[in-house]
Amino acid sequence: MIxxxxxxxxxxxxxxxxxxxGCGERPQVSEYKQGKYQGKKDETPYAGAPFNxxxxxxxxxxxxxxxxxxxxxRTGG
Amino acid sequence: MARMKFLCDAERCIECNGCVTACKQxxxxxxxxxxxxxxxxxxxxxxxRSISVACMHCSDAPCMAVCPVDCFYRxxxxxxxxxxxxxxxCGYCFYACPFGAPQFPQAGAFGVxxxxxxxxxxxxxxxxxxxxAEFKKYGRNRLAEGKLPACAEMCSTKAxxxxxxxxxxxxxxxxxxxxxxxxxxxxxxxxxxxxDQKPGSQQPVPGPxxxxxxxx
Numbered sequence: 001m002i003x004x005x006x007x008x009x010x011x012x013x014x015x016x017x018x019x020x021x022g023c024g025e026r027p028q029v030s031e032y033k034q035g036k037y038q039g040k041k042d043e044t045p046y047a048g049a050p051f052n053x054x055x056x057x058x059x060x061x062x063x064x065x066x067x068x069x070x071x072x073x074r075t076g077g
Numbered sequence: 078m079a080r081m082k083f084l085c086d087a088e089r090c091i092e093c094n095g096c097v098t099a100c101k102q103x104x105x106x107x108x109x110x111x112x113x114x115x116x117x118x119x120x121x122x123x124x125x126r127s128i129s130v131a132c133m134h135c136s137d138a139p140c141m142a143v144c145p146v147d148c149f150y151r152x153x154x155x156x157x158x159x160x161x162x163x164x165x166x167c168g169y170c171f172y173a174c175p176f177g178a179p180q181f182p183q184a185g186a187f188g189v190x191x192x193x194x195x196x197x198x199x200x201x202x203x204x205x206x207x208x209x210a211e212f213k214k215y216g217r218n219r220l221a222e223g224k225l226p227a228c229a230e231m232c233s234t235k236a237x238x239x240x241x242x243x244x245x246x247x248x249x250x251x252x253x254x255x256x257x258x259x260x261x262x263x264x265x266x267x268x269x270x271x272x273d274q275k276p277g278s279q280q281p282v283p284g285p286x287x288x289x290x291x292x293x
Contacts, residue, residue, distance in 0.1 A: 037150040039160025040203040044153070045220040048206045059078050059241075061223040066240035069229065070248040072255055 080136065080155025081198055081220075082242040083229065084249060085129045089236035092117055092127040096228035096237050100131070103199070103227040104216025110180040112196040113228055129228065129237045132157065132178035132196035140170035140179060154220070155242075156198040161214050164192040198239070199226040 045051075046058035067073055092115050100106065100113045113131035134157045141149040141157065148163035149170075170193060171179040184191030201218030204211035211218055219227060229239030238245045 036147060037160075038147045039150065039163045042150065042152065042158065042201075042203040043206055045200060045206065045218065048221060051223065058223060062078075062220075062225065062240060063244055065223070065225050065230075066238075066244040066248070069225075069232075069235050069238050069240070069245075070251065071235055072251055 078154060079242040081134060081200075081240065082155070082245055083129075083131065083133060083198075083226075084238045084245045086236045086238070086249070086252070087126040087128050089234040090115065090127040090129060091234055091236070093233060095231055095233055096129045099227040099231035100196070103219075104197075104212075106194075106216070107182050110182050110194050112178075112180060112194065129232075130176050130178075131228070132174075132198070133176055134196075134198055139173035139175070143169045143173040145169060150203075152200065154200075156200045156220075158197055158200060158202050158215075159193065159195070160203050161192045161194075166190045166192050168193075196226075199224070 044055070046055050047053055051058045051061075094115050097111060097113050097115060101111075104112070106112060113129060115127050115129050117125055117127040119125045134151075134155060136155065138149065138151070138157045140159075141147075141151070144159075145167060146163050146165055148160045149157060150159070151157050166181060166184075168179075168181065168190065171177070171181070178195045180194045182191040182194055183189070197215050197218075199217060199219035201207070201211045201221065202215035204214060206221040207218050217227075219225065224230070226239040229237045232238075238248060
């Protein structure tokens with residue numbers, strides 16, 4: 001009988017806690033700070049493979065690649 | 078490194094739309110969204126000029142200024158990107174942009190305006206670089222692969238240049254000093270100019286006036 005009462009009390013307690021959780025109000029809307037980016041932080045393009053944080057190498061590669069657009073260099077003209 | 082920029086040489090652009098196709102293919106852009114387009118002035122009239130237009134990644138971007146949820150940011154390379162998780166698809170950026178860069182895909186059966194989509198300079202967005210999530214939301218991140226935007230690299234006449242602004246300026250300067258003034262080597266005057274006239278000096282052939290508000 002005592003065991004049954006304990007189970008009922010525990011069930012009541014759990015139910016009460018569950019119902020109280022429904023009353024909890026978590027903010028659903030972001031608080032915007034005017035003029036400041038609010039989104040996720042982006043990582044730098046050279047952070048991952050194949051550059052692994054080597055910014056100089058990344059810049060050098062892009063500069064070399066940009067020169068492929070210069071056909072006067074490509075043709076030697 | 079200076080800021081990343083696009084530069085389109087109107088003397089060279091032949092309106093092939095290769096840049097548009099390259100962009101759509103590279104990022105698997107849905108139907109109805111054009112991150113890049115080719116605009117032609119006086120189409121069909123001698124002396125017509127075409128230019129490839131997308132987001133110009135403005136140094137003082139109006140889209141950033143008007144966004145009510147501040148979802149835009151500028152990377153340290155000067156690329157203007159946005160977080161699609163924050164975008165509410167209001168369209169303010171579209172009204173503010175002088176280039177018509179922001180695009181809104183149709184979302185849902187009733188044509189509800191989706192989240193804004195625009196040229197990312199092939200730099201992805203605020204997701205893990207080269208991840209599946211980044212590709213789905215923003216397209217391929219070529220910058221993280223050490224490559225330049227697909228549109229510029231695919232341009233057959235190299236009218237469209239993309240990359241570090243200083244490097245592009247050097248390329249363009251070399252080009253102009255080598256070819257002389259516009260029309261000496263490339264473009265309309267070379268293709269259709271009369272041999273008895275100096276390139277660039279011939280008068281346009283009289284013809285019917287272009288229709289008002291011609292093709293753009």
